[in-house]
Amino acid sequence: MTDPARAAVEDPWPAPRAHRPVEATVTLPGSKSLTNRALVLAAVADGPSVVRRALRSRDTSLMAAALTSLGAHVDTTGEDWRVTPGALAGDTSVDCGLAGTVMRFVPPVAGLSTGTVSFDGDPHMRKRPVGQVLGALRALGIDVAGDALPFAVRGTGSVPGGTVVVDASASSQFISALLLAGARYERGVDVRHEGAPVPSLPHIDMTVAMLREHGVGVDDTGPDRWSVAPGPVRAVNHLIEPDLSNAAPFLALAAVSGGTVTVRDWPRHTTQAGDALRDILAAMGCDVSLDDAGLTVAGPDELHGVDLDLHDVGELAPAVAALCALATTPSHLRGIAHIRGHETDRLAALATELGRLGADVTEHPDGLELRPAPLHGGVFRTYADHRMAHAGVVVGAAVDGVLVEDVATTGKTFPDFAGFWAGLLA
Ligand SMILES: O=C(O)C1=C[C@@H](OP(=O)(O)O)[C@@H](O)[C@H](O)C1
Ligand SMILES: C=C(OP(=O)(O)O)C(=O)O
Numbered sequence: 113m114t115d116p117a118r119a120a121v122e123d124p125w126p127a128p129r130a131h132r133p134v135e136a137t138v139t140l141p142g143s144k145s146l147t148n149r150a151l152v153l154a155a156v157a158d159g160p161s162v163v164r165r166a167l168r169s170r171d172t173s174l175m176a177a178a179l180t181s182l183g184a185h186v187d188t189t190g191e192d193w194r195v196t197p198g199a200l201a202g203d204t205s206v207d208c209g210l211a212g213t214v215m216r217f218v219p220p221v222a223g224l225s226t227g228t229v230s231f232d233g234d235p236h237m238r239k240r241p242v243g244q245v246l247g248a249l250r251a252l253g254i255d256v257a258g259d260a261l262p263f264a265v266r267g268t269g270s271v272p273g274g275t276v277v278v279d280a281s282a283s284s285q286f287i288s289a290l291l292l293a294g295a296r297y298e299r300g301v302d303v304r305h306e307g308a309p310v311p312s313l314p315h316i317d318m319t320v321a322m323l324r325e326h327g328v329g330v331d332d333t334g335p336d337r338w339s340v341a342p343g344p345v346r347a348v349n350h351l352i353e354p355d356l357s358n359a360a361p362f363l364a365l366a367a368v369s370g371g372t373v374t375v376r377d378w379p380r381h382t383t384q385a386g387d388a389l390r391d392i393l394a395a396m397g398c399d400v401s402l403d404d405a406g407l408t409v410a411g412p413d414e415l416h417g418v419d420l421d422l423h424d425v426g427e428l429a430p431a432v433a434a435l436c437a438l439a440t441t442p443s444h445l446r447g448i449a450h451i452r453g454h455e456t457d458r459l460a461a462l463a464t465e466l467g468r469l470g471a472d473v474t475e476h477p478d479g480l481e482l483r484p485a486p487l488h489g490g491v492f493r494t495y496a497d498h499r500m501a502h503a504g505v506v507v508g509a510a511v512d513g514v515l516v517e518d519v520a521t522t523g524k525t526f527p528d529f530a531g532f533w534a535g536l537l538a
Contacts (some may be wrong), residue, residue: 121530124491124515127508128537133411134509135369136536138362141377142167142352143384144525145315148175148213149322150350152292155184156221157326166352168192170524171211177208178218178294182225196345203269210234210455210496210524215261216245216285220293225267232262236496243283243451245289247304247532248276249523250366252290252297265362273297273342273488277309282453287519288319292347294321294340295328305336311423311450318383322350353379356386359528360431361502363389365536367398368438368510378407388425392418392432396439415439417482423447426454427499429480433462434503436482437471438510449478456495462503465492469514489513505533 147167152175154161166172168188176193180370181204187194187532202225210217215233219242222229242257250256253272273294280286286305287310294301303425311315320330320338326348329341347394359375364372379387380402390407394400417439422429426448436443451458463475469492472485492504494517501522508514522529 121520123519124517125519125530127317127505127514127516128534129512130365130371130509130537132369134365134369134373134536135371135393137376137406138369138536139376139377140354140359140362141169141526143355144169144171144213145318145384146350146352147172148211148217149288149292149319151175151179151186151195152217152221152422153322153345154347155179155186155197156184156224156293156296157197157347158344160194160196160351162348163193163195164351165191166350167355167525169527171213174207174209174211174214175218179221180503181206182218182222182229194281200225200267202229205230205232208233208237208261210237212240212283212285212454215240215242216283216289217292218365219245219249219256219265221287222265223249223252223267223271224269224293224296226269228264228266230262230264234496235262236456244278244280244282244286248278248286248290248303251276252301271297273301275302275304278306280305280310281308282450284310284312284315289329290336291319291323291340291343291358295323295343295345298342300340300342302339303337310336311426311448312385313424314383314385321383326386334528343534347488351381353377353384354362355385355428355525356382356389359386359407360428361391361506361533362536363393363407364431364435364506365509366409367393367396367411367415367435370413372408372410374406377404378404381460385425385427389428391418392428395420396435398405417441417443417484419444421447426451429456430462430497430499430503431506432480433466433480434506437473437487437507439482440484442481444479444481446479455497456499456500458500459494461495461497461500465500465504468492469511487511489515491515491517493517494519496521496523498526501529509537
């Protein structure tokens with residue numbers, strides 16, 4: 113599927129400079145993680161529902177298309193997406209693009225269908241890990257051919273379910289995937305993790321919280337163990353919060369320009385991992401406040417480096433690394449070996465591309481060290497990774513002559529990111 117959210121922009125894109133402190137209040141598009149969970153739950157629910165203020169981007173369009181091809185109907189014409197569950201028929205194909213949530217969350221739903229569902233995606237998607245999910249689905253009684261993309265799930269209309277052990281040290285999405293459809297399996301699902309610590313735990317908490325909103329019984333009291341009771345998934349309307357992880361470059365703009373940026377509708381309580389930006393930016397010297405206007409970040413005179421374990425919030429690493437490259441003291445970002453399996457090997461990509469612009473970076477197996485160094489212009493390559501583009505534009509706001517390659521790749525989770533960004537710096 114071509115990318116409808118891919119805006120036509122100059123490539124490489126001259127990242128606009130912030131020549132003065134940026135003062136802005138922004139309304140950001142909805143959360144990818146919340147939208148794609150809401151769509152999956154709506155598709156396996158016991159009646160129609162509405163996903164209000166759904167994110168319209170490549171990842172969510174691919175999810176809507178996948179669920180529609182399985183037999184649910186997702187009407188994406190308005191701002192509020194209407195989902196009507198239907199008989200899950202199978203004998204179809206699913207394009208995962210580069211969306212981890214589509215490649216991991218849809219196969220457990222396909223197991224409930226009555227036909228063969230073939231999965232494939234972008235070239236790099238064939239390298240992203242999914243074997244643990246597919247092995248778990250086999251153990252739960254589903255016929256699955258393959259251990260990586262392309263693979264096929266052959267549904268028989270019902271899934272025995274039961275107990276399964278997975279190693280989710282490469283991605284929290286392995287656990288979320290098994291939980292989201294698990295209530296529809298005959299014996300539910302009881303998932304245990306065995307291996308190095310699971311990354312991105314807030315994302316599993318988000319899955320559990322949303323399942324409970326749908327009336328599903330989930331026991332997550334034991335360490336590394338999650339049990340979903342069999343039963344109906346109640347149809348529930350969701351209102352999607354703004355994507356707090358995608359707020360990172362906008363808040364970073366305040367940090368690097370010494371300006372003030374407010375993100376409207378920042379929730380007081382949220383399951384989104386991106387909420388950690390409040391503490392991260394405060395640790396870097398920003399003034400951070402949350403009130404009825406939203407989350408406001410005021411940049412400091414001098415940005416401090418940080419020593420942070422980002423294991424729970426790895427998706428923030430690219431924007432944070434860009435800030436660290438511009439900081440006046442050294443930084444160490446740790447605990448993020450798993451982001452080598454994201455849209456690209458993000459540790460290698462960040463070390464290479466920040467390094468090409470003059471940053472003093474050391475790549476470690478599980479993180480990055482950055483020391484203060486004068487940066488200069490040049491082409492910042494993005495490897496089809498929306499968050500690499502975010503890192504590039506943040507550096508470009510502070511450094512003359514940064515050209516961001518394929519900035520349109522941001523359409524994965526943000527429609528017309530470049531236009532929106534340029535508007536703030538005009
Ligand atoms: O479940 C989700 O919505 C996500 C989980 C995380 O994945 P990993 O656990 O693979 O880091 C996160 O990085 C990704 O952007 C979204
Ligand atoms: C890791 C990410 O995406 P995905 O959902 O494709 O895993 C991300 O958005 O940072």
